[in-house]
Amino acid sequence: MTSSETEGAPVGLVASDDGPTRLSLGVAARLSRYLQVLTQAQKMGRETLSSQELSEYTRVNSTQIRRDLSGFGKFGKRGVGYNVDALADEIREILQTGSQQNIALFGAGHLGKAIGSSDIFADHGFNVVAVFDADPKKVGTKVGGQSVRPIEDANRVIAEQDVLVAVLAVPGEAAQRLADELVAAGVRIIFNYSESLLDVPAGVTVHTSNPAVDLLHALYFYLS
């Protein structure tokens, strides 16, 4: 699918076939980071936040933040900054985070337990509806309030609960085969926390997380 710029559209918006406008990759990524900071600021009781403060936390240039936001409306108040609650709502609307999404978690090892028992997904409106493990000894144990289920149940749960997102906290050897099955079952977004690389059909998104890779280039900039 090729997209071209819409005449007169705000910067960062791109025409698409299926709707009025679609955010560019960079803008969508940055908006979700702003939202993360705003969510934290809410918890800390802040009422307003300036683009300069947002910049310190996100490491995004403050001019760019104002530019990103001004494409969608005039959300700020000059001399004051942005209202935290109102801006968070605006960004949620832009990112269309209204729909509750069900997530399935695979792997009940240390990492699976860490993810399953944290509020990190719940905080953003995501719902971990099931935890699976291939090891019969782990089945039935509790992870974050959920009973671990046998991996054989995955197909049925994915279909019944409309699960689009799977989080893989499994050993590298198991990841590719599992990914194939999940894609066949209807999963469209895979968060891969195994060290293995995943091959998936077009239309499926894989997000592979590897802290060592991030560290590699963080160190490069520190050392040079």
Place this chain on the structure above:
Amino acid sequence: MTSSETEGAPVGLVASDDGPTRLSLGVAARLSRYLQVLTQAQKMGRETLSSQELSEYTRVNSTQIRRDLSGFGKFGKRGVGYNVDALADEIREILQTGSQQNIALFGAGHLGKAIGSSDIFADHGFNVVAVFDADPKKVGTKVGGQSVRPIEDANRVIAEQDVLVAVLAVPGEAAQRLADELVAAGVRIIFNYSESLLDVPAGVTVHTSNPAVDLLHALYFYLS
């Protein structure tokens, strides 16, 4: 520090005050992702890899991959691709990953155990030299072959082992105070796995990981 383009320098290289050239942010990030794929390909016994294949795994355009690499030399063979071992070595050299780095891990909960017992850092030449926890009940337990130490020992260990990198797998409430102490002790790169945002002085890099934020914009592109 302002940097300007060096006349005739390869694209992606930027002049710096302290050395001949310095990679741009994007190039360094991409190179480390290529290295991740190459490392995996080595494990799978692959001898060569084409820019097209690298592209499928990294989701980086294949022309850009060839462009990135050709800035440093002619590493490929036309009609064949890139030699996996040789290219991995070249990228390691470019990223200057020669120096063994010592890492300290904070928090021996589920996430700390997951990180401490994985090979993810060791695979890239990083050395987890100590695991700390504030909870006396966790002190002395084993995490990935290491005995968990009391947090009071952190200052000494950081100094003695020249620890530049700290990984924070602690509750959000504890993160900022711990970060302040670590920075004072000499830590310069912090990997923050808590939900809290960290305020650090200039010159210290924070890498905050939040899968829910990544999911937010992955979903945006799926839904629209």
Place this chain on the structure above:
DNA sequence: TAGATTGTTAATCGATTAACAATC
């Protein structure tokens, strides 16, 4: 040779930044 893939050019697009008038 024939097929495949690199290395490179040229053109376009989006990101980044400084600067500043508008205005709260």
Place this chain on the structure above:
DNA sequence: TAGATTGTTAATCGATTAACAATC
């Protein structure tokens, strides 16, 4: 009013991509 911060312009730089000759 005085100070602060937004919204916006203009200019520059880096990323992205298609295309293709070179060559393995």
